[in-house]
Amino acid sequence: MHATGTEAVGVSASASEAVDRAAAGDAGGAILPAIRWSLVRDLRIALRSRAELGVQLLFYVIVVTLFPLATTPERNLLLTMGPGVLWVAALLASLLSLPRLFAGDYADGTLEQIALSPHPLPALVAGKILAHWLTTGLPVVVLAPLLGLQYGMPGDALLVLTVALLLGTPILSLLGAIGAALTLGLRAGGSLLALLVLPLYIPVLIFGAGSVDMWRAGLAVAGNFSLLGAGLLLAIVGAPFAAASAVRIAMD
């Protein structure tokens, strides 16, 4: 946490630099640089607190490990439950990591500077969301096949699971960003965030976990992937704007 504290000063300086550069350049072409700037910045901050990222990943692994202990190591049952357990754990891991998205910047005032910059706020927020997914969603996707093996899932099922997670976890970060921005600075932040965000995650859970079930039933999984992809596109188009307006609401 103290690492981000010292970081904030440097960040504010570089934020104002970016503002100056944007004022000099044309405003229309500022979207991609804005995304890149906040992406690079958030990635740098995340990589400086690698231990925190590791702990979140461990949470995911532990939750997945708990289910066989709570039920039975019986192979067929694990095979049935496996995709669902991995998906629920991915949802919880995403939920747990959501406060990182804005809370630190909100606490030290960086978010206010970001909101004041002439760059489009949705683009800056989109960069933050992308960085959040790269540091919390992508590791979950990479780890999923390994944990799937614990549940005795065969190779093709692991592939289906991984592709579904690859399409689905960005949606979790995008939708979650809206909830994270809405609950900025509130007392009951964490549990309230769960109440706001988890119901919105349900379609992703159903189509994501459902794709492995479809595969097991011998049906085509392309439909599920298409739906997840459509959801991803919809979320990419809509969520940064909703999250940006939520950030502005929190700043008032």
Next chain:
Amino acid sequence: MAINWYKYSSPAAFYPLAGRLIPWFGWSAALLTAIGLVVGLGIAPTDFQQGEAYRIIFIHVPAAWMSMFLYLVMAFWGAMALGFNTRLSAMMAQSIAPTGALMTFIALWTGSLWGRPTWGTYWAWDARMTSELILLFLYLGVIALRNAIDDPRRADRACAVLSLVGAINVPIIYYSVKWWNTLHQGSSVSLTAAPKMAAIMLTGMLIMSVAAWFYSIAVSLYRVRAIIVERERDAAWVNALPEVRAT
């Protein structure tokens, strides 16, 4: 004669109008409920398949319709509040949320009471029941977010964003749950192939639906009046009200 609708976007102008409308909607709701219950419980014949248990639809179906309709109305007022930055729209959205949650809860409760004699279980993971439960979570999320934010203006706009995101998600949730349900359960429990309903049953149900609608309007208006007085308590016109001065 053109009516200036914008006049009533001011809480000071809307407060007395709401006060005049409440008795009309309230008494109409009471009268229609009485008629609807007589039709539903007395006149409508016993269903040959479900026996007397089916009569719960006279409460259940209106509550379920209202639960979905009120969410859209709430999201609509939220959009108005965001778009025009009007206080009254946000107050309307705030006043509708508890009634919507209540209707959702009644729909779930009566649904499970109906399910026990008909399906033999209080709860089935039927698509409609599951999405109704998720709708209840969405309502509770909006209410909880409202309660967590101290600044009412921030709460207005945050709840508006949340209810709009929720409104976009409601159909997606419904179809995803429906699809999940067909994949996992087959057609062991089928509600969609509803038997043809006798005209008198339909009449009773429609009367009860209008009654539920009028009740929701009356209660929302009553609640919005309380919200107006609470939030405009520093305004001179509120302090000049006889009901405020009496206390």
